[in-house]
Amino acid sequence: MIPQGPPGPPDRPGAGLAGEIEGYLLLEAERDQARREAAALCSRLPWLTTAQAEDVARHYVDQRLGLTGQALRRTADRAHRLRGEYESRYAALRVTLLKWHALCASLLLAVAGTAGASVYVLTR
Secondary structure, eight states: OOOOOOSSSOOOTTHHHHHHHHHHHHHHHHHHHHHHHHHHHHHTOTTSOHHHHHHHHHHHHHHHHHHHHHHHHHHHHHHHHHHHHHHHHHHHHHHHHHHHHHHHHHHHHHHHHHHHHHHHHHHO
16 A cells, blocks of 8 residues: 555644634634625615614624635535545556556666676677
């Protein structure tokens, strides 16, 4: 069996915590953007009461974050599938390359053996 590379980035101290912090910051940035868009939407609807505007804004933010989550899950699923495809293709290419190297080495040994035998026979 051909050894596979590591499944992900190398383990390093704090990598999990750093990933969680990065995810949190990205989520907060997305939430802030959704809130700004919701505020802009509500400002174009001046007839809404304060409670209605807050309700519309809350629904908008929830829907926007839901859609963003779906898009990220689809992207992550696609990346996972592509990784599997690339890893299997890479393994197949490695096997093919190994076979070609073995064939070339065998041919080189056969030629060297034949040449050595020929020299031995001719010099006797």
